Amino acid sequence: MFQTIKENMHPKLRAFISLIYIIVTIHYSYSQQQSNTDSILPFGQLNNYNIERYLSEYIKFASVSGEEKKAGEWLKNICKNSGLHIQQMGNKDAQYNFTASLYPLSSKLPNIVFLNHIDVVPAGDLSKWKYPPYSGKITDTEIWGRGSWDNKGNAIMQLFSLVEIMNKYKGQQLPYNVTFLAVSCEETQCRGGAEYVIENYLDLLNPAVVIGEGPPAIKGALQTRPDTAVFPISVAHKRALWLKLTLKINTSAHGSVTPLRYANREMVKALDNLLGKHQKAVYTDLNIKMLKDIGQLEKGLTGFAMRHPKIFRMFITPQLRKQPELFSVFSNTITLTSLESNNDVVNVIPSEVTALLDCRLLPEANKDKFLANLKKRLDNDDIEVSTIYSMPKMKSSDDKSIFYKNLKTAISKTYPENDVITILLPNTSDAGVFRAKGIATYTTVPISLDMSYLDNIHSENERIPRGVLHKGKETYTNFIEECITENKEKEKKKFLIFNLNDKSKDN
Template identity: 25%
Template sequence: MKDWKELVLEEIDKNQEELIQLCSKLLQFTNENPPGDSRPISQFIMNYLKESGISTTVHPGNETMLNLVSTLGNPGDKHLLYCGHTDVVPAGDLSRWEIPPFSGLIKDGYINGRGASDMKGGVAGLLFTVALFARLGIPLAGQLSLLLVADEETGGEFGVPWVLDQGLITGTAALIAEPSSRLNPTIGQKGSCWFEFTVKGVPGHGSLSPLNGDSAIVKACKGIQALQKLWELKPNIPEEEQRIIDITQKYIREREPKDLSDIIDHVSVNIGTIQGGTKVNMVADGCTVQVDSRVPFGLDYTEVLAEANRLLREAGIETEAKPFGFYGNANWTSDKDEIVDLVVKNIAKVTQEDAYGVLQWASSDARYFRMHGIPVLQYGPAELSGIHSFNERVPIQNLIESAKVYALTALEYLGTTK
């Protein structure tokens, strides 16, 4: 049989300038979400794939958010999904960028711009790999599908969950090119429990407070303080999940400038927004607080919500915490699963360094694949410190390494017919 793996690695090295320029061009699209108009970048992607003879099916999540599916190979026992999102978070204050955020400037070993790490670098790697497979005519024994969604950064309502829930595509494994450590793919995430509570007060003239009126803001502050005790909830972590938690905590202690390792097995509590009062000289008659809480293995998000309500009552706050937005339990794909094992082995092969999977303290689209019974993990090129910040960029070496990992993993997972 032809050594397709060696040929692909040679071709990636030979054509790496194409990959670099592709990433740069993707970064020149100003498809911030919100508002989330993916039509121009989607057309560019379809044109790029068409040049390699690849057709694309468009599944509009709404009028401006286009989800793209392109498939190579032959129907068989295995179907690998390459997944990425094309939207990026807003660039913010442009004056605080040293390099314009939509320039795609290539400089000093990096490609610069909003979304370079999250995740147009990863998208470029997937696109380039699929196009290369088509041009080389690699006879895949199974199917390889590229799924690029337009909505992730604002919750993904019209992205991955929309596509999967409608049965527009399925697979036996998935690889998401989300940013990760160079040597450590993300194989699981904590759960989420977003909730809000509203406190009522009695209005009055501000000059008479606190002797007259009952400030909803002051009462809400008591509730906020009480909710900090969510951190003290003790999870009942199963043995297998405890093993990967221990690995992840060691990874965090070794790599983070500050010891954040306790976040993996505790409930996090972030008071995200506070909205209350009418004007400065009135005692506030209402206040709404929104809380972002992340849930470790060994706890159900409903348990966190119930404890939040208990803590509020204990603090004398007569209200109910209600879930909204993100909520769900911690989830992972075992490091013993075939797709995880292959990605880790190929990272080690490409980088010539030790690699292993870890958990993530945030959430991602990976949870939706797991809900549909599809083993999934995340691996993508990134400078992690710059994600969602000013002066975001992606290392070119990491970009090329990631493309090699994507290609080798697909070849080994799907196999070839000759």
């Protein structure tokens, strides 16, 4: 009957009704598709309104290093159901890695890679947590749980930024691919995480730049402007060198008679020789630049001295020693983390003792010379020194590259009241394995935190303030936009130069 009525209508009216029918059909189809998508995303489409809920849910997975797969599967499904292209790069615990990208990796576009890790450190003493470590508790002011900072919070900001770019530029061809790379076992530096990805998938990944986890903005870094937050971008980090010292001395085992030499005593003497003196301050091009950058922001004589560190070195070094977190980037550090003789009987003298040393070397340091000096200071040839883990030597990333410039601009857009400086980090991360391959790698977490929150990283009651995720996501989005705009400007200039050259040939 409807068809008969339609045929008797005026042609213009019939065309109008047909148009309305098409619009309604498309809208219904889109609504159904949107509803289906929402049903497979636990809190709906990824946006500013649910970013904290997604982090809370991610925290609920106890993805301690070596047990990442369950959390990784959840995260991968969020990426897949949001419309990103997935590439598996290892599919088991301690080797669970995947990428989620704007375009398939097979497109071979130069890739902006956002690096993050799925694993977390163990929760520690559960009785010391205000809320259970894997509850993902959201209070009026904070988001609680293991990984809220390291590194699940950063991952969620990266992912939400990528999805925002995907939705904005859907159907367009961009000059870059943008990829979210989630890896395993960063906390234990096992070979199944970033190293496995590089060994097996580096050509496919095709990174133009890697953006990884680093420091947030912290107030108090400036002595003369303690209320001003400074955003650091790391272009290098110290190399981990983990050592095991072993000493065996067979003596009478009864504690009632003290031998002239026994394992525990000799090890303690050797360690006192090693650790009892200050580590030498080492001034390099990179940490001198860092001092000068901070000096530009400081006021008065403090700023003047920091802008001329070579002249005022004898005054600066004692001040650096008062701040271990700062002095650590001016020295090769040695930290005793374990002393063990496998003995809990008070009247038995053990014949063997081991010590573990966490050493961190400046980027330019020579490992062989460092080890030779360490053995000399121990002053005990009976102590066997073996290497547990050694990070390769690597070059610093260029702080004059277009990617560094774009990251700095992105931070300044989100936080116009704060300054940005270039730094060297005392700690290591997965960023190092990319730097070791000569890939431009920059690390930062673009949120502003009070120093007190950093005290809970790798400790009990890890948490972050509410509201910071939105700012971090906005900064990552700004960075991608800067890279897209910069490339378009570059192509535009090439086009103009080509046309000018073409015209000059005609003339």
